[in-house]
Every structure is written in structure tokens, then in C-alpha cells.
Amino acid sequence: MKKVYVGVTQHPCTENAMNSNLLKRWFSANGWEVTRNANDADIVIVSTCGFNKSQEDYEISEIRTKGLEKRSNAELIVVGCLPMINQKRLREEFNGVCISTKDIMKFNEHMEKMNFTVKLEDLDNNFISEEEYEANPHIAFWVKARGAFERWHRRFPFIKVPKVLYTTPSPSWFCIRGASGCTGNCSYCGIRHAQGFIQSEPIESIVRQAEKGIAMGYREIALTGEDLGGYGLDRKQDLADLLNELVKLRGDFEINIRFIDPFWLLRLFDKLQPSFNSGRIKSFCVPAQSGSDRILKDMHRRYTFNEIKQGVNHTIRHTKVKMVATNIIVGFPGETDSDFRDSIRLVKEVDFSLYLIFPYDERPGTKAAALSNKVPEEVKQRRFEIIQRMAKKKQIRQFLGFS
Secondary structure, three states, rough: EEEEEEOOOOOOOHEEEOOOOOHHHHHHHHHOEEOOOOOHHEEEEEEEOOOHHHHHHHHHHHHHHHHHOOOOOOEEEEEEHHHHHHHHHHHHOOOOOOEEEEHHHHHHHHHHHHHOOHHHOOOOOOOOHHEEEEEEEHHHHHHHHHHHEEEEHHHOOOOOOOHHOOOOOOOOOOEEEEEEOOOOOOOOHHHHHHHOOOOOOOOOOOOOOOOHHOOOOOOOOEEEEHHHHHHOOOOOOOOOHHHHOOOOOOOOOOEEEOOOHHHHHHHHHHHHHHHHHHOOOEEOOOOEEEOOOOHHHHHHOOOOOHHHHHHHHHHHHHHOOOOOOOEEEEEOOOHHHHHHHHHHHHHHOOOOOOEEEEEEOOOOOOOOOHOOOOOOOOHHHHHHHHHHHHHHHHHHHHHHHOO
């Protein structure tokens, strides 16, 4: 029996995890064994991400290591977003087959030589497991922690999953990719190079998938996409139209949304209120990125701190949405001590429950990469540690149920 190894990235987005899970099930459906040892495989697949340089460094190291570990006659294939974000660096290390996230179905063509009878599109791409998150011990810990709370809840209903874990990935999610790509033009982000402009799935397709998941017994629908707030811009529809259809479905379920850009949360605010007050929308992530209006402008983000604060705080205090998370970047070029203090307001003044904080990393081909006023690494690291400590204290209080 032929064997395949599917390596996972250290910080997989939900779409990356879904694709890795799909590939393992696809090879199994065609009679292959999925092995956890790269040196035992006929095909070695390395799943990649490139949203920041530290992640890219890890992926390059993995490609190099797996290339040395694999058998001489085994094939190495690189998948994910790195081939589109920094192809130049990737090709300095690897000249083999690369299949990007948005082109995952091209695996069908590549495996024609193996006479696969089951095609990728024959399988549902709605599932994730804990295995897709095991490369990063920190993420793996929280994924397993959420799983433990869910198991305890089934036995002892009075035990609830803490709010701070609501956006932590879980195999209990039925994942639906609502859209790929984004509507923004952020000066720091390489994901746009990998995913392009937004491409929305039809509402009817998303509703059918949700109905199927609910019928299978899933109680949490995870809507995924880099910029779900911009859903439907290519179809003359919007996220509110989609959510209004989903919340009408019968059954005991809630919806987790990943991600809503603050620009769209604010622009669609009134239209989103019916779905937010339905009791169906459990949580979502609003990546604020900075609390400094000056830095937000340089990032090409389309909102101000006060707009974020008003939108998020109203959502938590006056609708039935249970939790909102965010991402923050520290050390963006030109960020001063005053700008950093403004970002601290995102922890002190805004009702976010979970913070994912990253030091700024330069991405090739972005406008921010050309800026000259870089923040020194030691300053960037110090700011990261300060705001990370503050966020952790707030998150611990959330975890313990104190706020």
C-alpha cells in the first residue's frame, strides 16, 4: 500500500486546516495509507503559510528538512499560501510541485498518473481535526482545552466552554468557506497576493451546506474566509443577506464567523443587527490591527479607533453576540510610543475577549516593505511583550468568568 505524509503548518488558518484534512481523507479514499512519518511516505506534502516572516522561516525549514528526510524516490509537494506570497524565496529552496490554496483542486490533475477514482470534489471540505493544529504546542494546547470543555459539557451540562475559547478551532465545527480573497488593500499584508480579490460562494450553496451540517448533528457552523465582511461584493449582495438566510434555518445551532473586517462591521452595522439579535451568531473575529488612527491610515485600514470601539462595544453590550476577538500588529513602520499607547486602548477600552498579537513582519511586494522608518527589533519585541501581558491578564479573567 502506498503512503502519504501531510505535514501541517504552525499557524494554520481554518481554510488551511480544512484543506489538509481534505487531502488526508482523499488519499485514504483512494486506498493510500496516511502516515505520520515523512521518511516512510511515497508522497510528502508540506502545507505552508506565509502571513509573517517567522511563519515563512518555519515553512522553509520544514521544506528543507522534509526534503532531506524523504526517501530518494518519494515526491515532495508544497501546498498553501507561501508559493504565492514569496515564490522567489521558496524557489531558492525548492523547485518541485507547488499547489496554492486557491488551486487545491489541481491535485486531481497531478494524481491522474495514480489512477485515483475518487476526486477531491467528491468529498465534502467541511471538517477539521486536532491533528491539523499539532505543529504549534501553544495552539495545540488551546485546541485540546476547548475539546476537553466540550466533552465535560456533554457529561455535565453546567460546565461551559469559556468565552475566550469560542473562536478556538474545534472538530465540533462544521466549516463552510464563504468566500476567498479580500476587498482591502492593506499596506502590510501578503495574503492578498495569494488569494486575490474576493470571490464569494453563492448563498444557496452555503445554506445547503449548513443544512447538511445541522442534519449531521453539528451544532456550530464556522463560516470561514479572509474577509467575510466583504462577502457578496462580487455578487451585489452582502454579509447581512447571507446571515439573514442562515439564522432562519431550523435546528439547534450557532454560527462562528472568521473574519469580519472592522470596515464592513461598521458599514453594514444596521443591516447586521437582525442576525446579531437572533441568538444564532455566537462569535466572530474583528482584526483591528492597531489603535492608532495614524498607523491605521498608514496600514490602509478604513476606520478609526473610536469607530471600532463603538461598533464592538455596542455589539457585545446590546446584541446577543457572545464574543468578539481581534488581531493586533505592533511595531508597524513609524509606530511611536504614542501610537503604541493608542493600541493599548484596544485592550483597556474595547470589549474584545481574545487577542492574537503579532510583531510586524515585512512581507515581500507590500507597500509597507518600502517604508524606511522601521521600528528597531528590540523596541518591537518590548512592545509586543507589554501588550501581550495585558491581553493575557484580561483573557485569564475571561477564562475564569470574572468579566
